[in-house]
Amino acid sequence: xxxxxxxxxxxxxxxxxxxxxxxxxxxxxxxxxxxxxxxxxxxxxxxxxxxxxxxxxxxxxxxxxxxxxxxxxxxxxxxxxxxxxxxxxxxxxxxxxxxxxxxxxxxxxxxxxxxxxxxxxxxxxxxxxxxxxxxxxxxxxxxxxxxxxxxxxxxxxxxxxxxxxxxxxxxxxxxxxxxxxxxxxxxxxxxxxxxxxxxxxxxxxxxxxxxxxxxxxxxxxxxxxxxxxxxxxxxxxxxxxxxxxxxxxxxxxxxxxxxxxxxxxxxxxxxxxxxxxxxxxxxxxxxxxxx
Numbered sequence: 001x002x003x004x005x006x007x008x009x010x011x012x013x014x015x016x017x018x019x020x021x022x023x024x025x026x027x028x029x030x031x032x033x034x035x036x037x038x039x040x041x042x043x044x045x046x047x048x049x050x051x052x053x054x055x056x057x058x059x060x061x062x063x064x065x066x067x068x069x070x071x072x073x074x075x076x077x078x079x080x081x082x083x084x085x086x087x088x089x090x091x092x093x094x095x096x097x098x099x100x101x102x103x104x105x106x107x108x109x110x111x112x113x114x115x116x117x118x119x120x121x122x123x124x125x126x127x128x129x130x131x132x133x134x135x136x137x138x139x140x141x142x143x144x145x146x147x148x149x150x151x152x153x154x155x156x157x158x159x160x161x162x163x164x165x166x167x168x169x170x171x172x173x174x175x176x177x178x179x180x181x182x183x184x185x186x187x188x189x190x191x192x193x194x195x196x197x198x199x200x201x202x203x204x205x206x207x208x209x210x211x212x213x214x215x216x217x218x219x220x221x222x223x224x225x226x227x228x229x230x231x232x233x234x235x236x237x238x239x240x241x242x243x244x245x246x247x248x249x250x251x252x253x254x255x256x257x258x259x260x261x262x263x264x265x266x267x268x269x270x271x272x273x274x275x276x277x278x279x280x281x282x283x284x285x286x287x288x289x290x291x
Contacts, residue, residue: 002061010045010066014113014160015171015186016221017178018062025174026160030074033157033164036082037074040090041160044073047094057102068101068116069094071160075120075255078161080133089127093119112222112263113256124253146198147208148191155190155213159256163209181224189213189220189237196241206248215240215258222263229270236266 005020012023031038048069052060072093080086100115127133153168156175162168175183193216197207206212216237223233236259243258 006061006063007045007049007066009061009063010049011041011063011070012174012178013063013067014070015175015182015218017175017182019178022174022178023063025170025177029157029164029167029170029174030160030162032170033162033167037077037161040073040077040082041070042073043087043090044069044071044076044094047091048072048098051095051098052102055099055102057098059105064105065098065101068097068113068119071113071116071256072097072119072123074161075116076123078136079124079253080127080135083133086133089123089132093123096122110264110267112260113218114260117255117257117260120255121253143204143208146194146204148194150208151194151210151213152187152190154208154210155193156186156210156217158210158214159217168210175221179224182221185220185224185233186217189216189218189233192216192220192234192237193241196238197245200241200245202245212241212244215244215254215256215262218256218259219262219266222259223266232266232270235269236262239265 008020008023008027009018010023011026012019014026015022017023027038027041030041045066046069049060049066051069052065057065073090076086076090076093097115097119100118101111104111104115128135150165153165153172154163155168156171157164157168159171162171172183172187175186190210190213193213194207194210197212198204202212219236219240220233223229223236239262240258243261244254247254247257
């Protein structure tokens, strides 16, 4: 039971939720949309988590060494066909993500999903440059107008590469199970990403399948603990839209990098703001004492 909870928390931690029921619902949502990506989720989760156990990392029970492996597992089977080599590379990528995660945690950094991003970028580079595995061909229907329901729901689902309104709804319920604020912030983040992209005239096809929402979902959830952090949630969510558009122009696989970069920037802005406020308070106290 202890290991099962650890595994399920690993799935939940994809959206920063240390809750096994949330993780179970996430897993159910993935299998609902794609049994193949569900299998990739489990394989990546097990590989990443067992790596942490074997190497005796700390805080494994919180699921911190499972969620990056989860995303690696889904990503490989999202981009490439499910060959034996694909599963082998998936496992290697999940193992690598745990090693990177441990390194960043030891350095007191904020890793978020960066270990997944780096591991997956390496795999994509190797697979494409050495023509190791055939790529999946994505088919997208052209849409004439904004579909807000589809965009917002899929924006939540696309955090784990799930282009399904139902899966997005399941993910939202999963968030509610652990944290009402996380669920509402995530929903607002998806809506904000959609709104900014629509106002700036970005691709409707991409907007309607949640491409501009899922990084904003993670940004908003990352700052959902306190109401005082709302400005940073808005800042990072808005920035993520521009980052993903920029990476799209460059032809780079964005993954969740817009979330990580935007959140790092927002954290830096918060640190600067706090330092500035501290300086003002100290200066004010000195003036009062002088008087």
